[in-house]
Amino acid sequence: MQFHHHGYVSGDPRVQPAAGVGIDRPAELPDEVDVLIVGSGPAGMLAAAQLSQFPGVNTRIIERRPGRLAIGQADGIQARSVETFQAFGFAERIIAEAYRITEMAFWKPSPEDPSRIYRAARALDDATGISEFPHLIVNQARVLDYFAEVAATSPTRLKPDYGYEFRSLEVAEEGQYPVTVTLVHTAGPNEGQERIVRAKYVVGSDGARSKVRESIGCTLAGDQANHAWGVMDVLAETDFPDIRTKCAIQSHDGGSILLIPREGGYLFRMYVDLGVVPENDKGAVRKTTIEQIIAKANDILHPYTLDVRNVAWHSVYEVGHRLTDRFDDVLPQDRGTRSPRVFITGDACHTHSAKAGQGMNVSMQDGFNIAWKLGHVLEGRSPESLLDTYSAERQVVAKNLIDFDKEWSTLMAKKPEEFEDPTELENFYVSTAEFPAGFMTQYTPSMLVAEPAHQDLAAGFPIGKRFKSAPVLRVSDTNPLHLGHQTKADGRWRLYVFADPAQAGAPSPTTDLAEWLANSPDSPLAATPEGADRNAWFDVKVIYQQDHTGIDVGAVPAAFKPQVGPFRLTDYENVFGTDPQADIFEQRGLDRGGVVVVVRPDQYVANVLPLTATEELAAFFAQLQPGRQPEVARTQADRPVAKHSATAAGAQTVAPTLVGNGA
Template identity: 85%
Template sequence: MQFHHHGYVSGDPRVQPAAGVGVDRPAELPDEVDVLIVGSGPAGMLTAAQLSQFPGVTTRIVERRGGRLAIGQADGIQARSVETFQAFGFAERIIAEAYRITEVAFWKPDPADPSRIVRTARTLDDPAGISEFPHLIVNQARVLDYFAEVMANAPTRMSPDYGLEFRSLEVSGEGDYPVTVTLLHTAGPDAGRERVVRAKYVVGADGARSKVRESIGCTLAGDRANHAWGVMDVLAVTDFPDIRTKCAIQSGTGGSILLIPREGGHLFRMYVDLGEVPQDDAGAVRKTTIEQIVAQANEILHPYTLDVRNVAWHSVYEVGHRLTDRFDDVLPDQRGTRTPRVFITGDACHTHSAKAGQGMNVSMQDGFNLGWKLGHVLEGRSPESLLSTYSAERQVIAKDLIDFDKEWSTLMAKKPEEFDNPSELEDFYVRTAEFPAGFMTHYGPSMLIAAPAHQDLATGFTIGKRFKSAPVVRVCDTNPVQLGHHATADGRWRIYVFADAALAGAPSPVADFAEWIANAPDSPLAATPSGADRDAWFDVKVIYQQDHTSLDIGTVPAAFKPQVGPFRLTDYEKVYGTDPAADIFELRGLDRGGVVVVVRPDQYVANVLPLTATAELAAFFAPLLPVAKPAEA
């Protein structure tokens, strides 16, 4: 974490100085806003947290509840989400309070006595070492709390506006605030009174029954699997030995349980198989009582017993897989003629089973994808056409998620005798581990993703996939660090310059690149507003092939040591050497002749280029930047 560059900070450095719309932020919801977010679930809160980093953008998030969420239904935090939390600054703290999944145990009927279950296999949760971040279990409410803290500490001093329910919207296409939104006060002295707000953009993060989705004419299409599950978060006494280990349990009676230990050392969640739902059920299965769910769990666990002492939460649901065909308000015949004004995210776009732990995780990535794009457009960094990439990118990802979840939930509902291979369930879990961990997202070529013409220069940084971190050593203070962990969710593009073999200061391609990016009129840095720090829009880092002891930071080009803050202090923390124990050039297949890796603000690799391809780099960024330099910030 860097601070003091604006003067001495004696308090919590996570609290950024108020700026822009955060100075004297009105407590009451204004009549006009840049972005109105409806719903304070994971997708909405992450979108708001990202937009809170843009001081010039007025963003408000409304929630029909009267206050913060006390207990949430989602709890699985995949490694990609923890990676995202790192960018927002709270990964270490949430890891400390969460339950960490390291192994999964598989239980099946005992061949000698099918009425009993026995442990048949264990597997590592991340057998291939996909990420340095762990797979966690922590209540959704705590995730929202952390994002609320990020918003409150941001320059815009954001906080949710509770007690306001979305009723309707109308897009006029006219004026600076073309979306008219009608809200209803649900709490406080104004309860029952309608309120009208005008916005430039609206984000519907209001769940599976989204009214924002309805207002733009989208519907969830799909099917139900006609299979019901009871889910309960409980405190219990049991002789089941793996009660504190994630388990997939299949019984001789055909019933199944997915056991998820929870944070705190005592609480755990069970997804309990309630069986097939008759076509004429008419919702009767949803009346299954907690006593019936516990009884079914005991039957599946035989010969072990479960004595439930306290129920924190429980519900019954039928597996359903549904998806909208678009994630914004632009109809198919309007594409290319206008840009979107209304977006939907999370469960408003895609619904599926909870057992793969994907709902909250994929929803947050929806918000991460959309948030920085709205910020760039509203601050004048990028054209409005950027916003059309949100639906194009995320709808494909949601379709992949539903296809995966259909296979996983079908396997979980199978009876043991229906498997062709006794180890089919655990084999699927291991084989597909990268997908539920959140790392199979792969965006195709677009204005944001270059064609893979030079992919061979960086085989470990796949264009369109997330930037996979690796160890390096920071030269200025000799600290070993993870390179990707210093990419904060501040809305900046990252340009990682992996140097050729020459030492810093010697004539070389990396020295020529540094001169170009610092001074050339077609460099993306030339778009940086006058008066702003040189790295305000682009974070340019250099990684040399030598270890830190062989590098003289005084000879490193000035492009990699920008002056920042009102005192024009030198930032030395953008210069790295290789870690002798884990050479990033070897780990990520980087060409020894040097390579430039461009990474989007949401951590996805956008381009890979040789050091000499400055014209290609300029051409890539040209459609994404203002035609003329903005006025002084």
């Protein structure tokens, strides 16, 4: 964490100075906003936390509840999400309070006595070292609390506006605030009264029954629910030996349980199999009582018993897999003629079972994806055409997630005798670990993702996938660190310059690149506004092949040591050497001749280039910077928005042609 460069800070350095719209922020929801986020779930709160880092963007987030969420339904936190928490500054704190999954046990009917279950196998949760971050269990409400803290202590002092329910919206053809949103007060002295807010953009994060989705004519389509599960968070006494271990439990009669220990050492969650839902059920399964769920759990656990002493929360749900055809308000026939104004995220556009632990995790990445793009467009960093990439990128991720979840939930519901291989369930869990961990997403070429022309220079940083961290050693203070952990969710692009073998400052391609970055009018850094710190829009780091003892920090080019703050203090924390115990050049397959790895604000690799490819680097960013992009990009950015409403939109469309490799 860096601070004091604006003067001595005696308080909590995580509280950033108020700036922009955060200075004298109005307590009441204003009539006009830049971005209106509907719903304070995981996708909405992450989007708000990201947008709160843009001082010039007036973002408000509304929630129909009168206050914070007390008990959330989601609890699984995959490693990619913890990686994201690191960027927002609270990974260490949430890890400390969460339950950490290190192993999963598989219980099955005993071959000697099928009426009794026994532990048939164990599997490490991350046997291959997919990530240095853990797989956690913590209540959704706490995740929202942390994001709320980030937003509240940001320059914009963003806080949720509770007690507002979304009713409808309409998008006009023109105007500074073309989206007119009708809200209703749900609490307080104005309860029941309507309220009109005008916005430049709206982000719908309002759940599976999303009214924002309805307003732009999108519908969820997919498989009907045909299998029911009772889920309960409970405190109980039991003689089941693995009550504090994640378990898949299959009984002799085909009923099964997915056991998830919760944070705190005592609470645990059980997903209890309630069986196939008859076609003429008419919702009867949803009336299953908590007593019936507990009784079913005891039947499955035989010969062990479960004495529930307290129920924190319970519900009954039916597994269904549904997806919207688009994630924004642009109809297929209008693609390329106007830019989107309304976006949907999370459960508003994809629903599936809870047992793969993906709902909250994928939803948060939806929010991350759209939020930084809105920030860049609204602050003038990028053309409006950037917003077209949201639906194209995230719709495919959601489709792959649903395909994965169908297979996992089907396996969980199988009877033991239906498996061709008795180890099929645990084998699937181990072999697909990278997918649910969140590391299989790979965005394909677009204005944000380059063609892999030079991928061989950095084999361990696949273009389109998230930047996989590795150990390095910071030269200035000799601290061993993870390179990726130095990335913050501050809206900046990252340029990682992996140097050639020459010494720091000696004539070399690295030195030439540094000179070009600092002084060329074609450098992407040249777009940084006058008066702003040189690293305000771009975070440029250099990693030399020598260890720290062989690097003269005084000889390192100025491009890697920007002067920041009102006192123009040199930032020495962007210069790294290799860790003798774990050479990043070897670990990530980096060419010893040097390479530049370009990383997006949401941590995905956008480009890989030789150190000498300054023209290609300039061309890549030219399309992303207003006034510097090619004529085609400018034309698209200037296209008008078209008027539509809930009745004017809603045709089914085909999925975008962009393809990806999972969620």
